[in-house]
Amino acid sequence: MRLLEKRASMNARIDTVLTKFRSRVNSFPPGMCPLALYRSILQMSINQSCGKCVPCRDGLREADRLLGRILSGDAGENATAELRELCETIAATADCAVGVVAATTVLDSLTEFADEYESHIRDRRCVEPATQTVPCMTLCPAHVDVPAYIALVREGDYAGAIQVIRDRNPLPTACAMVCEHPCERKCRRSIIDDPINIRGLKKYAVDRVPADQVSAPKANVPTGKRIAVVGGGPSGLTAAWFLALMGHGVDLYEEHEKLGGMLRYGIPEYRLPKARLDEDIAAILKAGDIQVRCSFRVGRDASFEELRRTHDAVYLALGAQLGNRMPMEDADAPGVTTAAEFLQTVSREGMDLTGKKVVLIGGGNVAMDAARTAVRLGAETVHVFTRKRDDYTALDSEIRSAMQEGVRFRTLLSFLNIETDRESREVRAVWLQPEIVGTYDDQGFVTTEHSSAYPYRFQCDLLIMAVGQRSDTAHFAEAGLPTVRGRIGADESCRVPEWDGVFSGGDCVTGPSTAIRAIAAGQVAAFNIDEYLGYHHKIGCPASAPEARPSNFVRTGRAEIEERNPFERCRDFGHVECPMTEEEAAREAGRCLRCDFYGCGALEGGRF
Amino acid sequence: MISLTIDGKTVSVSEGTTVLEAAKTAGIDVPSLCYLKDVNALGSCRLCVVEAEGCDRPLPACRTRAAEGMRVETETPALAEYRRKMLRLILSNHRADCLGCPRNGACRLQSLCIRYGITESGMEGTRLDVEEKLPLLEDHPYLRYDPGKCLHCFRCVSACHRRAGNGALKNARSGVFHIVDAPFGPNWRETGCEACGNCAAACPTGALTLKTSRAYREWELTRVRTTCPHCATGCQLDLLVKDGKVVGAEAADGPSNGGRLCVKGRSGSFDFIHSPDRLTKPLIKNRETGEFREAEWEEAIAYAARRFMEIREKYGPEALAGFACSRSTNEDIYMVQKMVRTCFGSNNTDNCARVCHSATVAGLARTLGSGAMTNTIRDITREPDCILLVGSNPEEAHPVVGMQLREAVRRGARLIVVDPRNIGLAKSADIHLKLRPGTNVAFANGMMHVILEEGLEDKAFIRDCTEGFEALRELVRDYTPEKVGEICHIDPDMLREAARMYAKAEKAPIIYCLGVTEHSTGTEGVMSLSNLALLTGKLGKPGCGVNPLRGQNNVQGACDMGAQPGDLPGYQKVENEAVREKFEKAWGVKLNPKNGITATEVFPAAIRGEIRGLYICGEDPVVSDADTAHIIRALESLDFLVVQDLFLTRSAAYADVVLPAVSYAEKDGTFTNTERRVQRVRKAVALPGDMRPDTDILTDLMNAMGYPQKKLSSAEIMEEIASLTPSYAGISHARLDAGESLQWPCTGKDHPGTPIMHAGGPVRGRALLYPARFNPAAELPDEEYPFILSTGRILYQYNAAAMTSRAPGLQEIAGEGFIEMNWRDAERLAVKNGERVQVSSRRGTVTATARVGRKVSEGETWMPFHFPDSPVNRLTNAALDEFARIPEYKVCAVRVEKLP
Structure with a gap:
């Protein structure tokens, strides 16, 4: 009998394993050995080998053995040379990407982590510092004690939460609204379900208690400096x-x-x-x-x-407040501006774009700010053009919100030149060249080249260049x-x-x-x-982390911050985000695994 | 043609050629472990990687097509380094116990390691630990798989899938390890493995081996190229000879087998040669006591000659008959019929084609002008869009043809199976018409009815190349699909579809076998199929034709050589005076102008006292002919019987003189396979004992009977054949030994032979459309004998099993007689699968093990005829066909009873 693939087939079941696997990958904690991680990739590659060809089937295992020896401190002087030679052979001779890329990945590691290899072979240990740290605190550039303030939110001590934040970051309100929250990227909670909505909880705290009503630590006596x-x-x-x-x-x-x-x-x-x-x-x-x-x-x-x-x-x-203009003719024509300039002008004096066709070049967060602002200023259309998908460096949520508000996105279009009115010199249109994607460059970005399609004219009344600031x-x-x-x-x-x-x-x-x-x-x-100046001044924090409660490992959804109805919010400058409710905030805070207490967070005296 | 440069040499190859093959034509040996031409080109071992200009990665030569202007380097320092690394990796996962390995000296890994200077791996290996824990699979009688030596090159798996077309060897997985799922473990009987050993032949190391290969090492062997002695496929094989003993067989790349062999060819073609029960001295029977005594040749020959001449003297030449054997060489057979015609003075000579394909010879000669397969095996398995397979189970009876048919189906050819049983190929058939045994003529007439009704006939071909169309049209008008459906027990819609499918296909061969011929209406069955091909113009073209798969290795040759009562060699008619004159001149005697009687008529004639003396060369009619009781009665009625054989067969037991002959491995000669290809048989060994080549025995007998026959070598006899037989005129041992492969008609020394017959129009001039009315089988089931019994062959045995029963492995695989029954019938009779039952017909009773299932339809049964424990010919009906006198093996009525 002939059967189409069954729904409960091994492959479908493996997909659920892969989801778990991705969770592990997504939550890989900071402070770990990169070579051990490379070995995991290698072993994953071995698992993917169909077993057909010698280099992949047998060679990768041999490479794994060599790498394993390096990691276990059993490798000799020429271990990396041996590994390189073997992987070069595999990369050259393997039949399909499973083997080729496994080998080139190991070769990459030899370049990227030469120091780590050397340290392992010579000293049988990782390059310092090599201890696991609490992900959210580590990944927050300001190293805010995230678990502490989440725990305080959970306990309902919002002022305490703000005090903990301000111990590292005196702008809790601004960050509650606009932070890109790198702290959430490797949240350990994503092993179980999804990262904690850290920014959302911070926002809940400042929404409950305005920051200027929370007392600061007591300042030191004047130093005279x-x-x-x-x-x-x-x-x-x-x-x-x-x-x-x-x-x-x-x-x-x-x-x-x-x-x-x-x-x-x-x-x-x-x-x-x-x-x-x-x-x-x-x-x-x-x-x-x-x-x-x-x-x-x-x-x-x-x-x-x-x-x-x-x-x-x-x-x-x-800061970097001067918007860049592309070096081209008429880049300074009336009706051509930069995103920074545009936003500053709007914030100072406002603007009316009713009936105007707005074109944006660039795909970063500033471009999204400018686009969504233009929508709110009554622009007839707002188009964002980028050369390639990689140019959308803005947060996905920003892009999604912009789309909801009617901003139109077109990619694979390179910006050729500006067409202006002969009399007024005002911008009339932009000319765009369709592109096709090409290979990746050395930095890992996809390149594009002109396609054979003809350039075309796109009418515009306001051209905003969002191509960086200086x-x-x-x-x-x-x-x-x-x-x-x-x-x-x-x-x-x-x-x-x-x-x-x-x-x-x-x-x-x-x-x-x-x-x-x-x-x-x-x-x-x-x-x-x-x-x-010769001091080692300390600043005390008036609040501290409450006792950790037992961790909750029940798979639970992440409480997202909702935005207002896009058809309404695009008509005004009112804050787009809806506040979290108390029960949402409490449940969300309850998902925190308190990595400051459990696991590595307890090492070396505790706290980061 | 494509031109490219390999290692500086310019090579010209046809489009689609791989770089590896292109290099081979330039004499450059690109190393490889996993590559096997036409079977395995996966790029697994990566040893064949080469550098091509403009390509930044090395390319596997085995799966890279040559391209115009390509510049390839096959041996650079970098490539050598890659190869060394691959070999070291492979070696690290291979248990290199070369001393104990049967493939030592023949191992590819060994020779490549030597070539690249690898003496040890230098790596620890990662798989060996696991593979050592996997079980050694060696329960199979012939094959053995040792995971510790496996390179995982996939050659065996691909050979099973693509060379054998079977797929019993599979890929499996244990965690991250690939496993070869070889069917040689304790459950080998349930795996679908056909034991053909093509996998073992493909293995580059000692991982998958024939168990017999432990008996020899490569350097101890001499190879003798010869032709397989089993079926008429004519596979070319090399006998492996060690110390004067045949120890194995290897496939050669012959035109009909292309490097394949079946289980019988590989494992059943040599044990019997050295069997301890071979006859080594002539035997003479004491008529008083019935005991044999050993005798010297002079005495035996003189005695036999004297007795035959006495009978001729007393009862006349017509009282003597001599049967040639379609298992022996053309040269032997020629001499038998020459002896009968020159010394006995009658034309009472025949061969066992009488009981298998005489209907073909008679039928196709009548309709097309030549009674042989029209196209070649390669042609009917590579070319067609659609295959009409009627009454043929090639997977068992012609296994190497079966393998190629499976391949054809895998490549996308449509398949129509017309067979009463669910034969293996029925599983992959687009349409299986499971018709009732004995209704072939009705089926063919039904097909023609649909073709004419729907206007699918080839009008131009009918007009230009045939005669008798109107009569045929008139006849088939009655055979509506509904009527035929009722006769044949098939669905009329399926019949219609089959007719359309066959008629509309551009290239569609009819392939048939004994399911068509072995009937009392066998010749009409053959002619009906011929009608079908003619009606649709599928004759004389590639991928078409009427293709009987002849039964035994040289059954075609036996008929060609004139071992027939009405035909001199090359189907030259006895009744034709000019022909007779030619032979009389050559042989120097007056020839009997009267046609002789057929073998099947000789036995009743013997009972009637009309045949008094009989010479049988190598046949065993007691086992192989229908209605055993009547055969025995006939042999007992004879005044004098001489049997010439390798063994004291059941027929030989009735002889007055038994003459020990030699097997195919001990003599030179030729076999003509089913596709009319004349191929060499070569002497591989000489055994101790007084056995002699048949031609020498016959020469002595002829001289003793007063005919001055010069002693000739086999090659000289073929010269005499060629001089008298127009279709063999260009054939000689010298040409075949020089590497030519010749299919008759080959009418001159420079004639290349004829792969496809009737290409320039039917040999007959206008082919005859013969209107055959459907007649039911001679014996139909009734209340007393309610089942139809058909008989046939199975894969693991051959005919009377003289050869195969002496191969212990074959006996282990299938050594017991059985009867296939439908599960409903079995249920009614309360017979369980595996139970012994009693089967009786009007002529006798046997017992057999019941195989209950769905393979045969209700009311039908089937038995193989190889097994002495179930001698089925005690049951069969010797009802003879009108034209060919072939008995109705395929239909008789039987009763099946539970044994008490």
Whole structure:
């Protein structure tokens, strides 16, 4: 009898195993040996071998044996050479991708982790530091004690939760609204079901208790030192907060009329209501001796040298607020703008796009902000064009929301040129070239090339280029400060090498990035400035993690934050996110596995 | 043609050729373990990887097609390094106990390791531990699988699937390990394995071996190329000779077998040669005591010659008859009929084709002008869109044809099986017409009725190449599918579909066998099939024709050689004066102008006292002919009987003189297979004893009877045959030994032979459409004998089993007689599967083990005729066909009873 594949066949049943397998992969904890992980890939490859060809069937096992020897400390001097030679042979001779890619993957490891191999062979151990850490805390750039504040939310102590957050990050409200939540990426809960909605719980806490009503830790007695912080964005505000709590005097210089940086002028109101941002800022300014000088531009109102002279240390947190324009004819024509410029203008003075056709080039989060803003300004159509799918670097949820609000997405179109009106020079259309996808480049991005289809004209009244932002570092460069491609050349500790007392961090060092990374930099800078000044000031946290409850391993769904009806929300700038309910927040917090207490979190005295 | 450069040499090959094969034509041996031409080109061992210009990866030569302008390097330092690494990996997972391995010296892995300088793996291996724990599979009588030596090259699995077309060897898995699921464990009987051993032949190492191969090592062997002595497929094989003994057989790449062999060819073609019960001295019977005594040749020959001449003197030449054997060589058979015609003075010579395919010879000669298979085995298994298989079970009776038919079906040819039983091929048939035994003529007439009714006939062919169309049209008008359905017990719609399918196919051969011929209306059955092919113009074309699968190895040759009462060699008619004159001139005697009588007529004639003396060369009619009791009565009635054989057969027991002859492995000669291909038989061994080649015995007998027959070698006899037989005129041992493969008609020294007959129009001129009316079988079931019994062959035995019963393995696989019954009948008789039952007909009674199932229809039974414990010919009916005098083996009425 002939049978089509049965539903309960082994393959269908294996699919459920693969789901479990993916969960394991997705939650792979930080601090583990990369070679052990490579060995898992190798063993997975062995499991995938059909057994037909010698290199894959027998060769991969031999490679596994060699790698196993390296990992178990039994390998000799030429172990990597042997492994490389074997894998090169397998890669060259295997019949299908199962074998070829298994071998090239091992070859990749030899390049990517040469140091790890060497350490294993020479010292029989991993490269330091090599201890497993709590995933959410590790992956939060600011290392916020996530399990602690989730536990506090669960216990209903929202102020305590905010205090725990502010121990590392003084902008809990802003982050509750806009953070990209890298903390959720490897949440151990995803072994069981799905990651904890960490940002959602933070939002629940600040929704319940406004941040400016939560008392800050008691600031230190004044140290008599004064620190200049240039830039009142998330990084500068964070540095100011910690420095002030340490007892240092802070002069905070802001070019714009209000504090907040991109949080205020870049992120649209519907994502982060400015009234809510003000709660964080108000709390920060209450921390200690912080003197704010808005509408103050260093280089205009005072020089960098002056600031250095008058302060014990300087922290440059300039941000990256200048939008890039593509270098092409008419890139400065009326009706052509950058996303940063557009968002700043809208946040300052508003805009009416009624009946206008808006075109966006670029697929990042800023592009989504601009697109969704344009929708709210009454644009007739909003089109986002990108060259390839990889260009959509925005969060999936942002893209999805934009689509719901009527933004139209087209990909595989490269932007050729701008057509303007001969008289007014105003933009009339863009010309687009259809593309086809090609191979991947060395960085792992897919490339495209022009397809044989003809370019076409696309009518537009407003062209927004969302193709990156840069910092305004000209004045500092002139003063001799090291810059790299327009960014300030500071190291990971925020020091600018060979410039005593000068620190820098955030977007002006890393290029445009997320708020939480800027916040992390502010934190690092503040503590390193304190160190630089010869102190080891501590800041106490008024709240602490409650006792861990027994873990709950019952598979339970993740409570998502819902957005308002897209047909309604696209007509106003009101906050799009719906609040979580108390029972949702309690259940969600109850899913937390308290990795700070269970598993590796208890090692070395506990806490991260 | 495609031109490419390999290692600097320019090679020209046809499109589709692989790089590996292209390299071979340039004399470059690209190493490989897993590659097996036409069977296994998977790229598994990766030893055949080569470098091609412009390609950044090495390519497996075995599965990369040559392309125009390609530049290939097969031996670079990098490739050698890859190969060494592959060999080391393979070796690390191979238990290299070469000293105890039967394949030592013949092992591919061994020779490649030597070629690339690998003496040890240097790797630990990962599979060996697991494989050592897997069971050694060696319960099978002939085959053995040792997982510890397996390279997992898949050659055996592919050979089973693609060479044997079977698929009993499968892939399996244990965790991450591939397993060869070899059917040689304790459950080997239930696996569908046909024991053909094509897998063992494909194994590059000692993992999958024939158990017999333990008896020899490669370097001890001499190989002698010869032709298989079983069925008429004519497989080419090499006998493996060690110390003067045949120890095995290997397939050769012959035109009809293409490197395949069946279980009988590989494992059943040599044990009997060295059987201890071989006759080694002539025997003479004391008529008083009935005891045999050993005698010297001079005495035996003189005695036999004297007695025959006395009978001729007393009763005349017509009282003597001599049977040739369709198992012996053309040269032997020629000499038998020459002896009968020159010394006995009668034309009473025949051979056992009489009881298998005489209906074919008679029928096709009458309709087409030549009574032989029209096309070649390769042609009817490679070319067709549709195959009409009637009354033939090639998987068992012509296994190597069966393998190729399975392949054809796998490649997508449609298959119509017309057979009363659910034979193996019925499973993969598009249509199985499970007709009632004895209704072939009605079936064929029904097919023709539909073809004419629906206008599917080939009008031009009928007009230009046939005669008798109107009469045929008139006759088949009555055979509506509904009427035929009732006669044959088949669904009229299925008949209609079969007719359309066959008629509309561009290339469709009719393949048939004894299910058509062995009837009292056998010749009409054959002619009806011939009608069907003619009506649709499927004659003289590739992939078409009327193709009888002849029974025994040389049954075609036996008829060709004139061992027939009405035909001199090459079907030259005895009644034709000019023909007789030619032979009289050549043989130097006056020939009897009167046709002789057939073998089946000789026995009643003997009972009547008309035949007094009989010479039987190698046949065993007591076992193989219908109605044993009547055969025995006939033999007992004879005044004098000489039997020439290898063994003291049941027929020989009735002889006055028994002459010990030699087997096919001990003599030279030729066999003509079913596709008219004349192939060499070569002497491989000489055994101790007084046995002599048949031709020498016959020469002595002829001289003793007063005919001056010069002693000739086998090759010289073939020269004499060629000189007198137009269709063999171009055939000689020298040409065959030089590598030519010749199919008659081969009319001259430069004639290449004739693969497809009637290509230039029917040999007869206009082919005859013979209107045959359906007549029921001679003996139909009634209340007393309610079942139809058909008889036939099984895969593991051959005919009277003189050869196969001396192969212990074959006996172990299938050594017992049985009767197939329908489960409903069995239920009614309260007979259980495996129970012994008594089967009786009007002529006798036997017992057999019941095999109960759905293979035969209700009211029908089937028995093989090989087994002495169930001698089924005691039951069969010697009702003879009008034209060919063939007995009705396929239908007689029997009663089945539970044994008390």
